[in-house]
Amino acid sequence: MIVLAGPTPAHADGTYVVSQCRTPSGGSAGVNFTVDAWASSIDHAASTCPVGAYNLLMAPGVVHPKVDSMTARFYAPADTFITTYSLWRSVTVGAGSHYFFSVVELANEVENRVGPGCRGDSCRGLGTTSSPLSSSNLFVGRPATPIDAVGLYVSCGYSTADEPDCPAATPAISVNLYRADITLWDGSNPTFQSTPSGPLLSTTNTLTGPQQVSFQVADRGGGVALVGVEIDGNVVASGTFGDSSHSCAVPYTKPVPCPLTAGGTLTYDTSRIADGPHRLRVFVRDAAGNQTFWGPVTIKTYNTPPDMSCVPTPLAADGGSIRSVIVPTPTSSKAHPKGQPTLTMAYGRKAMIGGTLRDANGNQVPGASVCIASQDAGTSGPYTPITKVTTAANGTFSANLPTGASRSVIAIARVAGGAVVGTAKLRVQPRIVARPQRRTLRNGQLLVIDGRVSGGPIPQRGVALNLQAVRDGRWQGFADAFRTRPDGTFRFRYRFTRTLGVQRYRLRIRAYAQAGYPYQTGFSKALTIRVAGS
Helix, strand or coil, rough: CCCCCCCCCCCCCCCCEECEEEEEEEECCCCCEEEEEEECEEEEECCCCCCEEEEEEEECCCCCCCCCCEEEEEEEECEEEEEEEEEEEEEEECCCEEEEEEEEEEEEEEEEEEEEEEEECCEEEEEECCCCCHHEEEEECCCCCCCCCEEEEEEEECCCCCCECCCCCCCCCEEEEEEEEEEEEEECCEEECCCEECCCCCCCCCCEEEEEEEEEEEEECCCCEEEEEEEEEEEEEEECCCCCCCCCCEECCCCCCCCCEEEEEEEEEHHHHHCCCEEEEEEEEEEECCEEEEEEEEECCCCCCCCCCCCCCCEEECCCCCEEEEEECCCCCCCCCCCCCCCEEEEECCCEEEEEEEECCCEECCEEEEEEEECCCEEEEEEEEEEEEEECCCCEEEEECCCCCCCEEEEEEEEEEEEEEEEEEEEEECHHHEEEECCCECCCCCEEEEEEEECCCCCCCCCEEEEEEECCCCCEEEEEEEEEECEEEEEEEEEEECCCEEEEEEEEEEECCCCCCCCCCCCCCCCCEEEEEE
């Protein structure tokens, strides 16, 4: 989600609240409690949230041994602690019994019972089931020091050797949790995993119209809640990225509500601000309001009049047509490669886009301005302008394309009533270099292949690769899949253990088409490895 508005106010104390069972407004919230049940046949946990409750039940009419206990705990996620919590709960317990309830807090692997407990021989229950969110059901915990988990504990007695078994009783003990608000402290600031990039950050070019900034960010704790652009102290564009579960919105209902890593692109139309110099910063904010800024840099804008030459909309109904093709750059004066609407080529190879602009009557249009723009495969949003060219006397045009990922390339000509657009596609295979440390081995020795995948952007998690070998005349997968490092380098290890005689293996590395990596499937050159059996 991308918005052109100010971000949510930051928490002053670096905390965020997770609601359980139901939100403060009564909306749906999950239950992220982990249950430790010693006798699951007679102890039960179930949820009817948000209309009902999260229920812990020691079955009525059943004898419970004195060691029987059950605890449901909410654990603070990694790099966070619980500072306060509010529990709306009720307890029903069999009169005169040894069944027992207490809230428990876990800190440094030591668990303590806190607040009012309830044991059947001295307590008939806590709170009321008729009014789930009444003050009589509310228990507020304020630990003296942060804790790792808060839980609900039920048992037969105090789980000591002195307690007898708990006889069958109706009821035995039942605990309802109607709502929980748990405040988590997150002391880690989010980080930029790489330097933000994009034309919006240019300090040398004069910016016009929509411009982009791309980023890769990470956080420890509650996750990345917001990434934004600030110009002259005002937030002009911001968004939530990577929130596939749609949980990164207040009220939070998950312990880690936002993604721990996120990447994407923000677009801002520089025509919204006055022409001239401006101070720009990029910021990332986590779920607890902790912020990290990149910048500032000084940008310069000029939008009078606005440049419409690279705007592909609206399409002109009777404006004519553009036929566009992608042409590989000739490697010699004798080469005359043929242009294609969709062209597949290796990374690093140079290509150009060519085409012809015609009017509504099919006549070639000379001297017209054509904007060339592109969009990486798998992305959305505005196309990024590359260059502008002018049609020749016969209406033709051509422009060199920068090397890069697979992309759609469009040619735009502005005419009365809108734009005429021609589209072509460039499919790029990554370049894979693979070098074995040794090409001759004995059975039992380790094959080590170092290499690099060229072609960015490389995902932070790396590019997924696998090794292939020729079997029965066909390339087939060999050994487990693996990933590159974030810089595209890799090291693959495989130990030969079943080679008999002397075998020559033909191997290659494959990078297959995958989400988040805008390239086609590509292969390294084949490697021949000689292995002598034992």
